[in-house]
Amino acid sequence: MSEYASILLDDPVWMIVVKGLLVFVLCVLLTLAAVYGERKIVARMQLRVGPNRAGPGGMLVSLADGVKLALKEDIIPKAADRIVFILAPVISAATCFLAFAVIPMTGKVMFFGEETIMQLTDIPVGVLYVLAATSIGVYGIVLAGWSSGSTYPLLGGLRSSAQVISYEIAMGLSFVAVFMYAGSMSTGDIVQAQSQWWNAVVLFPSFVIYVISMVGETNRAPFDLAEAEGELVGGFHTEYSSLKFALFFLAEYVNIIAVSALATTLFLGGPSAPPGLGFTESWLGGWFTFIWFLLKVFLFFFLFVWLRGTLPRLRYDQFMKFGWKVLIPVSVLWILVVATLRLLTQQGASQFLIAAFTGGVVLVVLIATSLYESSKKRAEEEARYVPEMPAPKFPVPALPKAKIEEVE
């Protein structure tokens, strides 16, 4: 058992309850901040100023939005399946909070005279648990689409389920390399394994794949096909109003924060300071690590907003092609490479062999890329080629081109 897990094990019951409450409060507060931040940042990217009415600098806009949503009329369509219709947003909102239970948010801290870590629990299969929790969230979306008794929500829900399932595979595969390096699936161990180098550097391809698939997983732009306004009205939540809609809204943002927090944990060393800068447990350790954690989460959140401000929505078939034909094969190959390297180092293979293997991989990748590029170029040229027409067997009037020649 790791050091992390043993610290958490002797938590008294009251502390677990308090932590659970804190996680919930933190998620809600972060959501409020995220909605405001997103609107502000996207506004600046579009040369606007964003919300600036409610509160200083418009900071209370998400609160005002929430109050407005809660006070609106709650409509349940006649064609809807009442029970499932009410259950769907609850599933959606509840599951995204679950993922936060295993995220370490600070290093070792003193909490009311008790040494602990701001993490609800550290289970040996922590990351798999997060995957499971987020995929249950899909049920919320699918059931919402189905129970609305309407066409567009149904299409939106189906799209979303296909999307999340597709990108979850790539996401899961991107974890494998991390597991191999950390030798554990517990979030605490993974954070500790990154004390020398962040995984984002060591396992850069995995990091890229995870970042792409986390955007797909959370139904965010440019992968927001499930709620493509121009095509599906509002997607799965077309028929939802009032608090039920607010729950979906909350779920979306908590989900974004959860995947950002997971990315922080797996690839950016969780709450610990960047390695190599001289930050130690005694100097800016303890509660200060929470700031590192928040900074990293905000970094990922900014990435989400930046993507939204920059990229147009993908076409559905392009999106699926990208997931299945690019992300998944690439991550499988990458895992093979990582596994081989890992095996070679663990069995004490010579430096030469490792270097030769790495060089070989790089060479193969380069050759494959150039072959792909040249074949693409050839295909483009073929598409541009216009075959010369055979001479017609019957008399036809001369083409206008012949006339141009005469003029000249």
Next chain:
Amino acid sequence: MSDFELQPKRSDAIEKAASESVPVTGQEASPLFKQLKGFWVTFSTMFKKPLVVEYPEVKVETQPRFHGRHQLNRYEDGLEKCIGCELCAWACPADAIYVEGENNTEGNQISPGERHAKVYQINYLRCIFCGLCIEACPTRALTMTNEYEIADDKREKLIWEKEDLLAPLRAGMLMPPHPMYPGSDHHTYYRGEIKEAHPSQEVNK
């Protein structure tokens, strides 16, 4: 005529033009680089000054000939220019103007000449601010101001009556009804020869 002659001949000039028309520039840059360029655009825009006008606090002045709300003008002695002819109502493509004319009488001289508008309404829920009414007006009674803040929260409030549309009384003006300037007729008014109210106009009020 042989088959050979019917074949289209391609001159060098045409070949050259065809090759030039294909956009070659930009093809060399890799797609990834192009995507990153887009990211830079949005990122750098964040640090530019927003173009937003903070409307209720900051108001940008309109162009001088902006089509704002209407105004019913007066002559310099205070008599109304509107003669209740309804040409504005007839010109209106949105059917937003309603006019009811009435005869001017000895004790009730509202405008110079024979007629004045008893009722004059503009429905700003219908008005499209095209300005055809202004073009139709024969006495320049109806003009448009630069005022654009007409929004309101009741439909009834958006039907503007004559009192709402009339220009305010300026110095030298008298509130009608009052008799016309002594020794004048509606032609003198129209030519702009009346510069201010005559004391006798008030006395006889």
